[in-house]
Amino acid sequence: MVDAPMPLSRFKVLDLCRARAGPTCVRQLADWGADVMWIEQPPGDGNNFDDSEARTGSDFFNKHRNKRSVTLNLKSEEGKKIFLKMAETADVIVENYRPDVKHRLGIDYEAVSKVNPRIVYASLSGFGQSGPYSDRAGLDQIAQGLGGLMSVTGIPGGGPVRAGIPICDLMSGLLLAQGVIMALIEREVSGKGQWVHTSLTEAMIQLMDLQCARYLKDGEVPGQEGNDHPTNRPTGVFKAKDGLMNIQASTQHLFKRLANSLGVPAMADKPEYLKPKDRKANSAKLSAEINAITQTRPAQEWIEIFAKAGVPAGPIYSVDQTFADPQIKTLNMDPIVEHPVEGKVRIVGQAVKMSRTPQRMRMALPDKGQHTDEILASYGYSKADIAGFRQRKVI
Amino acid sequence: MVDAPMPLSRFKVIDLCRARAGPTCVRQLADWGAQTIKVELPPGGTGVDDSETRHGFDFFNLHRNKRSMTLNLKSEEGKKILFKMAETADVIVENYRPDVKHRLGIDYEVMKKINPRIVYASLSGFGQTGPYSGRAGLDQIAQGLGGIMSVTGLPGQGPVRVGIPICDLTSGLLLAQGVMMALLEREVSGQGQWVHTSLTEAMIQLMDLQVARYLKDGEVPKQEGNNHPTGVPTGVFKAKDGLINIQAATPHLFKRMAVALGVGEKMGENPEYANNKGRREHRERLNGEIDAITQTKTMKEWIDIFAKAGVPAGPIYSVDQTFADPQIKTLNMDPVVHHPEMGDVRILGQAVKMTRTPQRMRMPTAELGQHTDEILAEYGYSKAEIAAFHKNGAV
Numbered sequence: 084m085v086d087a088p089m090p091l092s093r094f095k096v097l098d099l100c101r102a103r104a105g106p107t108c109v110r111q112l113a114d115w116g117a118d119v120m121w122i123e124q125p126p127g128d129g130n131n132f133d134d135s136e137a138r139t140g141s142d143f144f145n146k147h148r149n150k151r152s153v154t155l156n157l158k159s160e161e162g163k164k165i166f167l168k169m170a171e172t173a174d175v176i177v178e179n180y181r182p183d184v185k186h187r188l189g190i191d192y193e194a195v196s197k198v199n200p201r202i203v204y205a206s207l208s209g210f211g212q213s214g215p216y217s218d219r220a221g222l223d224q225i226a227q228g229l230g231g232l233m234s235v236t237g238i239p240g241g242g243p244v245r246a247g248i249p250i251c252d253l254m255s256g257l258l259l260a261q262g263v264i265m266a267l268i269e270r271e272v273s274g275k276g277q278w279v280h281t282s283l284t285e286a287m288i289q290l291m292d293l294q295c296a297r298y299l300k301d302g303e304v305p306g307q308e309g310n311d312h313p314t315n316r317p318t319g320v321f322k323a324k325d326g327l328m329n330i331q332a333s334t335q336h337l338f339k340r341l342a343n344s345l346g347v348p349a350m351a352d353k354p355e356y357l358k359p360k361d362r363k364a365n366s367a368k369l370s371a372e373i374n375a376i377t378q379t380r381p382a383q384e385w386i387e388i389f390a391k392a393g394v395p396a397g398p399i400y401s402v403d404q405t406f407a408d409p410q411i412k413t414l415n416m417d418p419i420v421e422h423p424v425e426g427k428v429r430i431v432g433q434a435v436k437m438s439r440t441p442q443r444m445r446m447a448l449p450d451k452g453q454h455t456d457e458i459l460a461s462y463g464y465s466k467a468d469i470a471g472f473r474q475r476k477v478i
Numbered sequence: 479m480v481d482a483p484m485p486l487s488r489f490k491v492i493d494l495c496r497a498r499a500g501p502t503c504v505r506q507l508a509d510w511g512a513q514t515i516k517v518e519l520p521p522g523g524t525g526v527d528d529s530e531t532r533h534g535f536d537f538f539n540l541h542r543n544k545r546s547m548t549l550n551l552k553s554e555e556g557k558k559i560l561f562k563m564a565e566t567a568d569v570i571v572e573n574y575r576p577d578v579k580h581r582l583g584i585d586y587e588v589m590k591k592i593n594p595r596i597v598y599a600s601l602s603g604f605g606q607t608g609p610y611s612g613r614a615g616l617d618q619i620a621q622g623l624g625g626i627m628s629v630t631g632l633p634g635q636g637p638v639r640v641g642i643p644i645c646d647l648t649s650g651l652l653l654a655q656g657v658m659m660a661l662l663e664r665e666v667s668g669q670g671q672w673v674h675t676s677l678t679e680a681m682i683q684l685m686d687l688q689v690a691r692y693l694k695d696g697e698v699p700k701q702e703g704n705n706h707p708t709g710v711p712t713g714v715f716k717a718k719d720g721l722i723n724i725q726a727a728t729p730h731l732f733k734r735m736a737v738a739l740g741v742g743e744k745m746g747e748n749p750e751y752a753n754n755k756g757r758r759e760h761r762e763r764l765n766g767e768i769d770a771i772t773q774t775k776t777m778k779e780w781i782d783i784f785a786k787a788g789v790p791a792g793p794i795y796s797v798d799q800t801f802a803d804p805q806i807k808t809l810n811m812d813p814v815v816h817h818p819e820m821g822d823v824r825i826l827g828q829a830v831k832m833t834r835t836p837q838r839m840r841m842p843t844a845e846l847g848q849h850t851d852e853i854l855a856e857y858g859y860s861k862a863e864i865a866a867f868h869k870n871g872a873v
Binding site for chain 1: 486498536608617629631632644654659663696698701707793797806808812829
């Protein structure tokens with residue numbers, strides 16, 4: 084493997100996040116090399132989450148790799164002073180409190196930019212930093228409902244369906260990380276930091292993309308389409324002899340290839356399937372015709388036939404099958420980290436591959452406050468100072 | 479509004495993409511200020527249904543903020559023009575099948591010789607190597623491979639796709655992030671690199687906690703309908719006049735919800751529901767108990783009650799309702815661009831807000847080759863040369 088610095092190695096990040104969305108942003112920065120100091124509440128200090136239950140669980144483990152952990156009580160004056168000292172030399176601060184909390188704690192962008200005008204301050208909330216819902220508690224499921232995703236997922240008439248992942252948490256985190264990276268790029272020229280923010284709701288709407296664009300430009304309200312693509316046909320789930328598979332062959336080109344490999348080239352010339360809008364209008368009939376043929380052979384046979392013919396098709400995996408697939412085994416999506424108690428553990432890798440400065444996993448989930456002393460020492464605090472902080476429950 | 483350069487204003491991007499995933503990456507760069515040239519096939523040579531869709535909502539939303547030029551990369555003259563453009567470009571993005579760029583002789587190794595600072599970004603269906611890398615891969619196929627269809631929808635009703643092309647969108651957004659990191663790293667090293675991802679890798683990364691469950695603990699996640707895979711209660715509940723989302727899975731939120739429902743003691747203090755593990759075990763019964771109470775009031779009444787009590791809850795909108803919501807109206811998710819023929823058109827905005835260098839929409843989707851002559855002139859080609867390129871079919 085190439086032994087180069089990672090693209091974010093020169094940046095220091097202070098992580099004030101809880102739950103999932105903020106930590107997903109920070110994980111992205113940490114995975115790509117940033118020196119992340121994860122600021123946790125000292126033990127026993129009113130933690131709202133099922134921390135104790137979850138710390139050894141797969142989720143916590145996957146979310147908080149590559150970060151050092153330091154405990155700090157931001158409600159104590161001493162704790163806040165330590166935080167502001169850390170902020171002086173940090174490049175990025177990420178927080179996902181409810182919008183008013185950072186102001187109440189006195190650690191908002193205005194406060195921090197006074198001690199460090201180069202700081203990139205990133206905020207993530209449920210509904211945005213202002214507006215009528217901004218002080219409400221917003222979580223993933225709520226934003227899936229608000230952004231309209233549940234109204235376009237699932238079988239028509241079957242009621243709304245959530246995506247089987249906390250997609251608003253994940254996307255808002257990934258997009259905020261992108262915003263932080265852009266702010267750092269821009270800082271190279273201007274020398275100035277700035278406040279960057281997003282929310283679960285905004286991320287959900289951006290990700291709705293074409294479905295929202297349909298409405299915004301043409302006033303068309305998208306509905307549920309089950310397993311079919313919202314606009315392009317045939318795209319969906321088809322029946323093989325032994326189960327289900329995906330086919331996506333909606334362009335003129337691919338539709339012709341599909342008809343050929345199904346052994347019915349004439350299908351592509353039928354007037355009712357001639358153009359994309361004809362195929363959309365006669366979608367049910369077209370699916371039935373395709374199903375009648377695909378049901379004659381097992382899925383794997385079809386997938387090979389389609390692969391040779393250049394027709395996009397594939398299996399519908401459960402997660403264990405995903406990682407058993409020979410192609411997916413080549414993608415390094417399950418790198419290993421070593422944990423002192425848990426041993427070698429597979430975690431979820433990064434989708435993007437960089438050729439000169441590749442991503443590497445450096446560290447498993449830290450114990451709470453594992454790096455408190457080492458980090459405080461690096462800011463010049465003495466052993467006696469640190470012992471005092473601990474005694475006064477500042478850390 | 480702040481009149482500052484956008485964070486990517488100083489970068490030049492050459493866009494060789496087709497379909498959705500690659501263009502989503504480029505749109506992200508273009509939206510945030512990059513000077514983007516969309517290189518398209520000269521008229522008559524296209525495999526996609528361009529003519530039909532150019533003014534449609536999708537094309538319109540996907541290709542804003544890019545200038546369009548035509549260039550025939552299969553002609554020697556056309557390729558020479560691309561090389562000349564690459565000398566001063568910062569980024570090239572392509573989403574051909576992996577072998578195509580090599581066959582055309584425009585891969586990273588070639589471009590690096592012309593411009594060692596170039597960031598070359600590639601997006602494919604299944605990765606740049608491995609047994610499926612030569613196959614055509616599209617969104618639906620990657621949704622099946624990555625496992626999301628096995629965790630979305632109601633148990634027993636068969637796999638369900640998410641109602642948006644989530645692999646296309648996520649791979650594009652992640653690749654844009656990779657490009658940005660490469661640009662940031664280049665500030666120090668002075669060198670570009672090859673950055674790539676695929677629909678399949680992006681889907682797996684986005685599966686996140688669902689995949690982490692399997693990788694760490696061997697647990698294969700299943701469909702959970704509208705419930706959160708692990709946090710209980712999180713899901714869709716019945717009000718008098720329709721459905722609402724509630725997410726109250728932490729001990730704190732669960733207690734608040736029970737109080738807001740008027741059963742603070744009976745439900746909130748029930749030892750069987752004391753932790754998430756217990757609530758998961760008794761999920762069906764608990765959800766039934768909640769439903770029995772929520773059915774007594776309207777959606778709006780409950781959402782207001784929960785908002786006051788600090789319990790995350792909300793409506794399940796169709797897209798038109800999304801944009802009619804008073805909070806969402808404050809988020810600038812539907813900015814307007816002006817098109818010479820279509821007038822003012824609402825398109826989809828960016829989720830991330832930057833305070834000093836905010837995003838602005840500059841241009842609607844260009845007509846095919848609208849900027850060919852203007853761009854060629856910028857690279858020093860004379861009027862006579864440009865006329866000859868047109869005549870020879872190079873542009």
